Amino acid sequence: MHRKLLVATIAAGALLLAGCSSSTDETATETATETVAEETAVEEEVVAEDAAAAVTADDSNCAAPENYCIGLVTDTGKVDDKSFNQAAWEGTLLAAEKLGAFTKYVETTDPKDYANNISQFATKNYDTIVTVGFLMAEATTAAAAEFPNVNFIGVDQFQGAPIPNVAGLVFAEDKAGYAAGYLAGLMTKTNKIGTALGTDTVPPVKLFGEGFKKGALDANPEAEVTLVYHEPNNAFNDPEWGAAESRKQLDQGADIIFAAGGNTGNGGLIEIAKDPGAGTTVFCIGVDIDQYFTVPQAQKCLLTSAEKKLVAGTEELVLLSADGALPSGNFFGQTGIAPFHDTEAAVPADVQAKLAEILEGLQAGTIDTGCPACLDN
Amino acid sequence: MSVTDPSKTDLGFSDPDPQRGGPLGRLPSIVLPIASVLIAFAVGGLLIWLQGVNPFYAYWVMFSTALGTPEGLLRVMEKSTPLILTGLAVTVGLRAGLFNIGAQGQLLAGAIGAAWAGYAFTMPLAFHIPFAMAFGMLCGAAWASIAGVLRAYRSVSEVITTIMLNSIAIALVDYLASKPFKEPDQPISRTPEIAETAALPNFGAIPTGFVLAILVALFFGWFLMRTTSGFRFNTVGLNSNAARYAGISVKRTIILAMAVSGALAGLGGAIETLGVTGRFEPAFNAGLGFDGITIALLARANPIAAIPAAILVGTLRSGAAALQFETGIEPEVVDVILALTLLFVAAPIVGRFLFRKRNIKTTRVTSGWGS
Numbered sequence: 001m002h003r004k005l006l007v008a009t010i011a012a013g014a015l016l017l018a019g020c021s022s023s024t025d026e027t028a029t030e031t032a033t034e035t036v037a038e039e040t041a042v043e044e045e046v047v048a049e050d051a052a053a054a055v056t057a058d059d060s061n062c063a064a065p066e067n068y069c070i071g072l073v074t075d076t077g078k079v080d081d082k083s084f085n086q087a088a089w090e091g092t093l094l095a096a097e098k099l100g101a102f103t104k105y106v107e108t109t110d111p112k113d114y115a116n117n118i119s120q121f122a123t124k125n126y127d128t129i130v131t132v133g134f135l136m137a138e139a140t141t142a143a144a145a146e147f148p149n150v151n152f153i154g155v156d157q158f159q160g161a162p163i164p165n166v167a168g169l170v171f172a173e174d175k176a177g178y179a180a181g182y183l184a185g186l187m188t189k190t191n192k193i194g195t196a197l198g199t200d201t202v203p204p205v206k207l208f209g210e211g212f213k214k215g216a217l218d219a220n221p222e223a224e225v226t227l228v229y230h231e232p233n234n235a236f237n238d239p240e241w242g243a244a245e246s247r248k249q250l251d252q253g254a255d256i257i258f259a260a261g262g263n264t265g266n267g268g269l270i271e272i273a274k275d276p277g278a279g280t281t282v283f284c285i286g287v288d289i290d291q292y293f294t295v296p297q298a299q300k301c302l303l304t305s306a307e308k309k310l311v312a313g314t315e316e317l318v319l320l321s322a323d324g325a326l327p328s329g330n331f332f333g334q335t336g337i338a339p340f341h342d343t344e345a346a347v348p349a350d351v352q353a354k355l356a357e358i359l360e361g362l363q364a365g366t367i368d369t370g371c372p373a374c375l376d377n
Numbered sequence: 378m379s380v381t382d383p384s385k386t387d388l389g390f391s392d393p394d395p396q397r398g399g400p401l402g403r404l405p406s407i408v409l410p411i412a413s414v415l416i417a418f419a420v421g422g423l424l425i426w427l428q429g430v431n432p433f434y435a436y437w438v439m440f441s442t443a444l445g446t447p448e449g450l451l452r453v454m455e456k457s458t459p460l461i462l463t464g465l466a467v468t469v470g471l472r473a474g475l476f477n478i479g480a481q482g483q484l485l486a487g488a489i490g491a492a493w494a495g496y497a498f499t500m501p502l503a504f505h506i507p508f509a510m511a512f513g514m515l516c517g518a519a520w521a522s523i524a525g526v527l528r529a530y531r532s533v534s535e536v537i538t539t540i541m542l543n544s545i546a547i548a549l550v551d552y553l554a555s556k557p558f559k560e561p562d563q564p565i566s567r568t569p570e571i572a573e574t575a576a577l578p579n580f581g582a583i584p585t586g587f588v589l590a591i592l593v594a595l596f597f598g599w600f601l602m603r604t605t606s607g608f609r610f611n612t613v614g615l616n617s618n619a620a621r622y623a624g625i626s627v628k629r630t631i632i633l634a635m636a637v638s639g640a641l642a643g644l645g646g647a648i649e650t651l652g653v654t655g656r657f658e659p660a661f662n663a664g665l666g667f668d669g670i671t672i673a674l675l676a677r678a679n680p681i682a683a684i685p686a687a688i689l690v691g692t693l694r695s696g697a698a699a700l701q702f703e704t705g706i707e708p709e710v711v712d713v714i715l716a717l718t719l720l721f722v723a724a725p726i727v728g729r730f731l732f733r734k735r736n737i738k739t740t741r742v743t744s745g746w747g748s
Contacts, residue, residue: 076660078707106701109708111660112653113698116452120702135565135660234555234566 056102063125068101068322071121075133076108082293084310088132088155091314099322101127114139122147128321130155130314140166151321155314162329167317169333171308173204174211174371175362176335177258180285180306181215182358183337184256185223186351187283187303188216193225194249196242196268198261199235203375205261208287208306210374212258215358226254230264239267246271250282256303260287269298279343290338303347305338334363410675410682413721414689421714430704438703439696447582449695454587455653457691459484459662461590462645463669464676464683465597466638470535471678472601473634474614479524479539480642481666482546483517487643489550490516491650492657493558495571505574510647517643518636520546525635529628535635543666551659558657567658577652586648590687593641597680610634642666668694671719690715 056062062069072092074085089105096103106117114136121129122143128151131140137157144152144166152166159168184193193216200206206229213225228245230238246257246268255277259268265287272284278301286305291298313333320326336359340347361367422432443449463480470477477483491513500508524542527533555566577585601607612620613630621627646662654661668690675689676682693715697708 104702104705106698107708109697110663110694111658112455116448117698117702120698234552237551237555237566 055100070103072105087310091311095318173207174369176306177208177211178215181212185216185219194254194257196245236262242267243271309334417717442699443696459645460687464672466641467673482543483639483642484646486520487513487517488646491647495575513647514640518640521639586652
C-alpha cells in the first residue's frame with residue numbers, strides 16, 4: 001500500500017508539471033510587477049512631456065469627447081511574447097503617448113473569451129480597440145457589428161468585404177520577401193539559395209516566396225533559387241518537415257535558406273543553426289517578425305527576418321483612428337528586414353549599403369517585385 | 378473502516394483510521410477543502426497586494442463580474458459544465474482506486490467525436506443531439522479503455538498510461554482537425570461548424586449542458602452510494618483483494634470504471650462542442666481535464682461536492698479577464714490559486730504517509746487510494 005501512495009505522490013508531481021506545461025506563459029507573477037511598473041512609467045512620461053495636451057488619466061469616462069481610450073485584446077498569449085502581441089501593444093503605447101490617450105490591454109487565456117474580452121472594452125465606451133491575430137478576425141467582425149460606434153483595428157486580419165469601423169492591418173509580404181531575397185542573392189557563395197515555406201495556397205506565404213525569389217535573382221542572376229512549399233494540410237505546424245527540407249537543401253549545396261511558415265519554418269531555422277557552418281558559411285532567414293527573439297535557438301545562423309513592421313503599422317492605424325480617419329478594409333503596413341544581430345560582422349559594408357538602397361526603393365514603390373501578379377503563376 | 382458500508386465516501390481522503398486520531402483525524406471531511414481554498418485565496422491575495430492592488434477589491438471584481446450580471450452568469454455556467462464532468466470523471470476513477478490523469482485526452486476525444494457526428498450527418502434534431510453526444514461519450518470511453526484494459530490485464534499503472542495518452546490525444550486531434558475533418562478552403566485547422574440540428578439550445582438563460590451536467594452528478598451520487606455496481610466500484614477501490622475474495626470481478630470493474638470515467642470526460646467535451654463552440658478547434662478545451670483533477674480532489678471524490686467545486690473553478694476562470702481589465706493583475710493568478718488549492722488538499726495525504734511510516738504498524742483491512 002505504501003507503493004500505491006508513492007505512485008500517488010509521483011502522480012501529484014506529474015500533475016503539477018502537466019499544469020505548468022498546459023499554460024506555457026508561466027512568467028506571470030514576476031513580469032506582472034514589471035509590466036505594471038512599465039505602464040506607470042509610460043503614463044508618467046506622457047504627463048511630463050506633454051503637459052499642455054489633455055491626458056486621459058483613467059477609463060472612468062471614455063464616453064466624454066475630451067477623453068480618448070484605446071483597448072487591446074491579445075490573442076492567447078502575453079503582451080511580452082516577443083511576437084505579434086508585443087509588437088501591437090508597443091505600437092498602441094506609442095500612439096497613446098502621442099495622443100495623451102489612456103490605454104490598457106487584456107490578455108486572452110482561452111479562445112472562447114475573445115468576444116467577452118472585446119466587449120469589456122466596448123461597453124466601457126473605449127474609442128478604439130486593437131485585436132491581435134487572424135484567429136480573432138471573426139470575433140472582431142462580430143463585435144464591430146454590435147458596437148458600430150467603436151473603431152476596431154485587426155492586426156494581421158485580412159478584410160474580405162470592408163466593414164466601415166474595421167481596419168485590417170496587413171502587409172505587402174512580397175516586398176519583405178524581395179528585400180530578404182536581395183540580401184540572400186548578394187550573400188550567397190555557392191549561388192544556391194533554398195527555401196522551406198508554408199503552403200502556396202495561402203497568399204501571404206506565396207508572396208513571401210515569390211518576392212524572395214525575384215529579389216535574389218535581381219541581385220544575382222547567377223543564383224539558383226529553389227522554392228519549396230509544404231502541402232496545404234498542416235502547413236504551419238510541421239517543424240519536422242521544415243527541418244528535413246532545410247537539411248536536404250543544405251546537403252545539395254544551398255548556403256542560405258529562407259524558412260517561413262509558423263512552426264514549419266521555425267523547425268527549418270533550428271535545423272540550419274545546428275550546421276557546423278552556421279553563421280559563417282551557412283545562413284538562415286526568418287519571417288514576419290524579428291525571429292532572433294522568437295526562435296533563440298536559431299540566433300547562430302539567423303541573417304535577418306523578412307519583417308512586417310507591426311509596431312509602426314499599429315501606431316499609424318491607431319493615430320488615424322483617433323483622427324477620425326480609420327481606413328476601413330485593408331491597410332498595408334510597412335515591411336522591411338530585421339537587424340542582423342550576431343551575423344552583422346558577416347555582412348560586408350557594401351552589401352549593407354546596397355540593401356539600404358533596395359529598401360528605399362521598395363518603400364517608394366520604384367522596384368517591381370513581380371507581385372501581386374506572381375500569385376497567378 | 379468496514380467494506381460493507383457503501384455509503385462511506387471518504388476513501389482515504391479523510392483519515393481512514395478514526396481510532397488512530399492523527400493531525401487531521403477527527404476533523405469532518407469538509408474542513409480540509411474549505412481551509413485549502415481559503416489559504417490559497419490568502420496567498421493569491423498576498424500576490425495581488427504585492428502588485429499594489431487591494432486584494433479584497435480584486436476578488437470583489439472577479440466574483441461580482443462573474444456572478445453579478447446575466448452574461449457573467451451564463452459564462453460561469455458554460456465554463457463550469459465541462460469542469461463538473463471532468464471532475465466526475467476523475468471522481469469515478471478514484472472511487473474504483475484508479476487515478477485517471479487522462480481526463481484531458483478523453484475530453485478532447487469526446488469533443489472532436491461530437492464535432493464530427495455533428496457536421497457529417499443530417500438527421501432530425503430529436504436524434505442528432507443525442508447521437509452526437511453519445512458518440513462523443515463513446516470516443517472518450519474508448520480512449521480511456523486503453524488505459525483500463527492495460528491496467529486490468531497487464532497491471533500497467535493507469536497514472537502513467539493516461540498521462541501518455543493525453544499527449545497522444547493532443548497529437549491525434551491536431552491531425553484530425555488539420556486533415557480528414559478539416560473545414561475546407563481556409564487556413565485555420567478546425568472542423569466545419571456542426572449542423573443546426575446538433576446544436577444544444579439554452580433553457581432561457583441556462584445552458585442545457587449545465588443542467589445535464591448537474592443531473593449527471595446527482596445520478597453518480599446515487600449510483601456510487603446506493604447501487605450494487607457503485608458498491609463494486611467502491612469495494613475494488615478500497616481493497617481489491619477483499620473485493621476479489623467477495624466474488625467481485627476486479628478486472629471487469631476496473632475496465633468498466635475507466636470506461637465510465639472516459640465517457641464522462643467525453644461528454645464534457647461533447648457538450649462543449651455542441652453547446653458552446655459549435656465546432657472543434659485544437660486551441661479550444663485547454664486545461665479542462667487538468668482542472669477536473671483539482672475539482673475531484675477538492676470534492677474529496679464526492680460526486681455531488683464536485684458541483685460546487687467546479688462552479689468555484691468556473692467562476693475564477695470566468696472572472697480572470699475582468700480582474701485584468703479592472704486591476705491589471707494578470708489572469709494567471711487564478712492558476713496560482715488553483716495550484717495552491719491542489720497542493721493543500723493533497724498535502725495531508727502525503728503527510729499521513731510520512732507519519733504512518735514512522736509510527737504506525739497497525740494491520741488494516743482496507744486500503745483506499747492514497748493510503
